[in-house]
Amino acid sequence: MKHLLSAADLSKDHALEILDTAEQMHDVQHRDVKKLPALRGRTVVNLFFEDSTRTRSSFEIAGKWLSADVINVSAKGSSVSKGESLRDTVLTVASMGVDGLVIRHHASGAPAQVARWVDAAVVNAGDGTHEHPTQALLDAYTMRRRLGDLEGKHVAIVGDLTHSRVVRSNLLLLHTLGAHITLVAPPTLMPSGIADWAAAEGFAITNEFDPVLPTVDVAMMLRVQKERMSGGYFSTPREYTVGYGLTRDRLRKLPEHAVICHPGPMNRGLEIAADAADEARSAILDQVSAGVAVRMSVLYHLLGGNA
Numbered sequence: 653m654k655h656l657l658s659a660a661d662l663s664k665d666h667a668l669e670i671l672d673t674a675e676q677m678h679d680v681q682h683r684d685v686k687k688l689p690a691l692r693g694r695t696v697v698n699l700f701f702e703d704s705t706r707t708r709s710s711f712e713i714a715g716k717w718l719s720a721d722v723i724n725v726s727a728k729g730s731s732v733s734k735g736e737s738l739r740d741t742v743l744t745v746a747s748m749g750v751d752g753l754v755i756r757h758h759a760s761g762a763p764a765q766v767a768r769w770v771d772a773a774v775v776n777a778g779d780g781t782h783e784h785p786t787q788a789l790l791d792a793y794t795m796r797r798r799l800g801d802l803e804g805k806h807v808a809i810v811g812d813l814t815h816s817r818v819v820r821s822n823l824l825l826l827h828t829l830g831a832h833i834t835l836v837a838p839p840t841l842m843p844s845g846i847a848d849w850a851a852a853e854g855f856a857i858t859n860e861f862d863p864v865l866p867t868v869d870v871a872m873m874l875r876v877q878k879e880r881m882s883g884g885y886f887s888t889p890r891e892y893t894v895g896y897g898l899t900r901d902r903l904r905k906l907p908e909h910a911v912i913c914h915p916g917p918m919n920r921g922l923e924i925a926a927d928a929a930d931e932a933r934s935a936i937l938d939q940v941s942a943g944v945a946v947r948m949s950v951l952y953h954l955l956g957g958n959a
C-alpha cells in the first residue's frame with residue numbers, strides 16, 4: 653500500500669496488521685523516552701487546509717515519536733492565503749524532498765488528486781464529507797481494546813450522517829472487520845441513496861434511536877456539523893437532543909458493557925450529555941490516545957521501508 657486515501661484501501665488482514673502494530677506503538681506513550689528510530693531520515697509534512705486539533709497534533713506527535721522530521725503547513729499563514737492553488741502548493745512542498753504528505757482538505761477527493769501529482773506517500777486526514785480513514789482505524793482500535801474481536805459486535809452510529817466523513821470510513825472498515833452496523837439519524841440527516849447502500853452492504857438504518865440502544869455494543873455519537881449546514885435540518889437543538897442525543901435518560905438503556913464513542917470535537921448538551929461523555933463507559937479520551945498509536949502505525953507501514 654503506497655497511500656492511505658480510503659478505508660476501502662484496507663483488506664481485513666491489512667487493517668488487523670495496522671491495529672496490531674498500533675498496540676506495540678501504544679507502549680511508547682508510557683515510556684520516559686518516547687522515541688523509536690523507525691522513521692529516522694524521513695520527512696513528513698502535515699498539510700492542513702481545514703481546522704483540526706486531534707488529527708493534526710496526533711500526526712505530528714506520531715511522526716516525531718518515530719524520529720521523522722515533521723513540518724506543519726496550514727492554509728492560514730501559507731501562500732494558500734495569497735491564492736496559490738492546491739496543485740502548486742502540493743508540488744512546491746513535494747519538491748523539497750518530502751516522503752509523506754498528510755492532508756486535510758475541505759474538498760472531497762483532494763487527497764486522491766494529490767496522490768496523482770506527487771511521488772510521496774499521501775495520507776487522507778479528512779476530506780470534506782468523504783472520508784477520514786485514520787479516524788475509523790483509531791475507532792476500531794479503541795473498540796477492540798474494550799470489547800475484543802469486532803466480529804459480530806453491534807455498532808450504532810448516531811446523528812449527523814449527511815455531513816460526516818467519519819461515518820463513511822467507519823462503515824467501510826467496520827464491515828471489513830465483521831461488525832454489525834446500524835445507522836441512526838433523523839430523516840433530514842440521512843444521506844441520499846443510503847437505503848440502497850445499506851441493502852447492498854447489509855447494514856441497518858433507522859430513524860428511531862431508543863429501540864436500538866439496549867442492543868448495542870458501541871454507541872458512536874456524531875457531531876452535529878453546524879458549520880456545514882446551510883438550511884434547517886431540525887427545528888431546534890432541543891428537538892434534536894430529545895430524538896437523537898445520548899442523554900442521561902438514554903444512558904440507563906445502554907448495556908453495562910457498551911462503549912460510548914465520539915470522534916470529537918463534541919457539542920456537549922446537543923448530541924451527547926456531559927454525563928455520557930464523562931462516565932466510565934465513555935472511551936472518548938481513549939480514542940484520542942489511540943489516535944497517536946494508530947497514526948504511528950500508519951506512518952510506519954507507509955514509510956518504514958529502508959530510508
Ligand code: CP
Pocket residue numbers: 703704705706707708778784787915916917
Ligand atoms: N476527529 C477529528 O478529526 O478531530 P479534529 O478535527 O480535531 O482533527
